[in-house]
Structure formats: structure tokens, C-alpha cells
Amino acid sequence: METVAVERNDGVVTVVMSRPEKKNAGSPTMWRELAQTFREIERRSDDRVMVLTGAGGDFCSGADLEALSGDALDYMKRASQAAEALSQLTIPTIAKVDGVAVGAGWNLALGCDLVVATDRARFSQIFIRRALSLDFGGSWLLPRVVGLQKAKEIAFFGEILSAAAASELGLVTRIVGPDELDDVVESMARRLVRAPAQALSLTKQLLDAAADGGSIEAALQRENHAQANNIVGADAAEARAAFMERREAVFYRADLHSATAPA
Template structure:
């Protein structure tokens, strides 16, 4: 890896975008390495949670404009593959944000399930200031998260938002001090990694599918399919045994889940 640092510990995969001299602006190599890394996580049953962050006190300042080639369409296809691979992950994902998260960098963070930011983090759909339009899935994510009018305001003006401003819009899950960031995200990621992996994955799939539309009837059918998978799975049996034996359930068993096929909501 030329632009990323990838670390694994007890089911938690931490992906660090590491171009601190550019505030972790993404060049073509980083887009490719992000897509490859997300795809590898999807294929590894021992990877149960993904944390995405940046080196040097910033999350990501967007695309490195100096790294754009003359073939703009090919460049965007490369970047878009990273966004698609992140969105496709069935495991919980956490964006750990300090400093700037702007442009494509902010939309990478919004592509995660949870966003934990420091109180000094700053966010912007900065594209318009560069005479560019929204990318990295922002045109799809923003209206779903904040509604169409607020999405247009964010994209039309490209104003810089504080972490508190972003949280007020529902775009930040939790705000902490810089000193608390590592411990907070570590705690959240560890809880998720040691939780019932299939149930968490199916819950994510159910919520994502509902956010994309459909009826209550369709949601109920999906829920039934998902719950049947859970009831027949090893985690539900362990949860029941733990309840009857009055002990904590143990869901994190790397050796036992190796090679397991992920369940689907249908």
C-alpha cells in the first residue's frame, strides 16, 4: 500500500488514509487502494467492523486535483469504485473524523454507517468552489440524509460546517474532544466486533434497503427472511444459552466463523 495503512485487531479493520502532507487528499492510487481494501474486507469473514480515518490530524481534503488525468471519465470511474465498494460492505463502518472532511472526503465519511468527529472537525461540500459538481455518491447520500432542499443548499454554496452544525443536520453521530476520539471509536468498534455479526449485518441491510424505498409489506418480508436466518444461526443459540446460564454471550469466534457465507435479507 502506497497511500493507506491497514491494521487488523480482533475483528476491527482500521484503514488510515495516509497522505498527511496533502491533508490526505485522494489521488488515483488512493482511490484504487481504497476500493481494493474495501473489497478485501467484504471477502474476509474475520473482518467484522471497518474504521476509516486519516493521518496527521485530518480526515480527507477530497480529491487531489493535481492527480487528475486528462481522461476525467476514467478518473471518476476509479474514484467511484471506492464509493461503491464502501457502500456494498455488509459489516458496520465507522468514519473517525478529525480536522477537515471536505468534498469527496466528506462523502466518504457519509458513506459510512456512523460518523464520530472531534469538536474541531470541519465539513464542506466544497465542489462548487472548484467549479465542480458533487461526486463520491454525495448526490445520492445527501438527499436521503437531510432532504432535497438542505442537500441543495449544502451543494450550491459549499459552506464550511462545524462538527456541531453537521451534527444538528444528522450528519455526525457523535462529537468528542480530540483527546477522546481514539478511545471512543475503539470502544464502539470493539462492541460491534464482539456483537452478533450476522444480526448486525442483516440489520444494516434491512435499514439500508428501507432507506432506498419500498413498502411496509416488503420490509416485513425482508425482516422475516432475515430473522429466520438469525433464529437458525449459531449466534442466536449462543444468546439463548447465555441467557439461560446467566452469563455474557460470546459471539466473537474468529476460528469458527472462517469461511462462513454472509446471510442476506433476500
């Protein structure tokens, strides 16, 4: 691939947007390669956690409008395919953010389950300052976290937010120093890799479904089906055995997964 690098290490797949000369701005090629990468990850049973980040000290500066050629709607559809493929991942996803995450770049981060940012990271729904409206799922993602009125304020003014300001609004999970970013994200990813994969995936899906609204009755029905699947699964059997034997449960072994991983 030209604009995306993929690294795999014992259950953690790291996706690196790599256009550092453009602060990793999204081109049609990058949107296509991201969509392709996310879809491949969803198909692979050995990918248990995804980390999304950018090369060269920045996360993503949004869409590269200089790369726009031809039909604008076709360009936007390519970006939307990447956003949709990200949203369809059933494994935990972590955005590892340094430098700028603005426009579609911020919405890429918001599309992940967790956002870990350095204290020098900067965020903005910068669209209005470019005579544009929200894209890459921002109109759906932002109000789910901060509510409609605050989402409108953020979108209407397009101000640059520090990591601390974004964190106060619930838009950043954790803030760390630049020299801590790799280690903190690696530690979080490792904990998630060692967690029971099915229960973790179902938990993610239950929370996402509940965030869309609906009744507690509907949520309870979803929970019942999910829990019934967990109870009869191998991970629950391992958890019960570990409890009885007074040891730590083992839900993931890298040697077994690497032996059965698809090509």
C-alpha cells in the same frame, strides 16, 4: 500500498488514508487502493468492523485535482469504484474524523454507517466553490440524511460546517474532544465486534434497503427472511443458552477467529 495503511486487531480493521502532505486528498492511486482494500475486507470473515480515518490530523480534503492526468471520466470512474466498494461492505463501518472532511472526503465519511468527529472537525460539500458538482456518491448520500431541500442548500453554497452544525443535521453521530477520539471509536468498534455478526449485518442491510423507499410490505418481507436466518443460526442458539444459563452471550472469540483467518 502507497497511500493506504491497513491495521487489523481482533476483528477491527482500521483503514488509514495516508497522504498527510495533501491532507489525504484522493489521487487515482488512493482511489484504487481504497477500492481494493474495501473489497478485500468484504471477503474476510475475520474483519467484523471497519474504521476509516486519515493520517496527520485530517480525514480527507477531497480529490487531488493536481493528480489528474489523462481522461477526466476515467479519473472519476476510479473514485466511483472506491465509493461503490465502500457501499457494498456488509459489516459496520465507522468514520473517525479529525480536521477536514470536504468534497469527496466528506462523502467518504457519509458512506460509513457511523461518523465520530472531533469538535474541531470541519465539513463541506465544497464542490461548487471549485466549479464542480457533487461526486463520490454525495448526490445520493446527502439527501437521504437531510432531505432534498437542505441537501440543495448545503451543495449550492458549499459552506464550511462545524462538527456541531453537521451533528444538528444528523450528519455526525457523535462529537468528542481530540484526545478522546481514539478511545471512543475503539470502544464503539469493540462493542460491535462482540455483537452477533449475522444479525448486525442483516440489520444494516434492512435499514439501508428501507432508506431507499418502498412499502412496509416489502420491508416486512425482507425482515421475515432475515429473521428466519437469524433464528436458526449459531448466534441465536448462543443467545438462548446464555439467557437460560444467566450469563453474558459470547458471539466472538479472537483466538478462534485468528486461527481460522484467511491469509
